[in-house]
Amino acid sequence: MSGTQSGKRGPGLVVGTVLVAMGAGIIASTAGMDVAPAYARVGPQVFPYAAGIAVALMGVYFLASTWMQTPDRILADTDETDWRAIGIIAASFVFVVLALKPVGFVITAALLFYAVTGAFGSRRYLRDVAIAVILSVAAFLIFTRLLNLQLPAGLLKGLL
16 A cells, blocks of 8 residues: 555544544543432433444444545545644634633533534634524533533523
């Protein structure tokens, strides 16, 4: 296999590996959750376990399909990986991990959504901010009020 052909597999293998690692991290974090004994069967760990397994399985699928395809089917010679977009999205995830507790779910989720839309090329800034805020507030309220799961309010504590 030539260097050019193996280079075409690189991004797919990196993304697949990162997805598997993220899924494993979600599963490990979920296993370490303190759960009240009132939850006998279905409790607050069900959704995170399902999400972790789904993310890990997507990574395994991504790795397998990238590895098994012939390199010319992975990327055409004219296709390029948008490393800027990948970097923005990765940095946004790191920000969420580091800032979730002190800043809060609503602000970090809204910033993550907004960063991803920008990384994918959206230039409708006001619309993107409005949708990001609406979705993050709605998710916060659904999880905290309807499902009784606590998400960090952070800087908006007392407002939500």
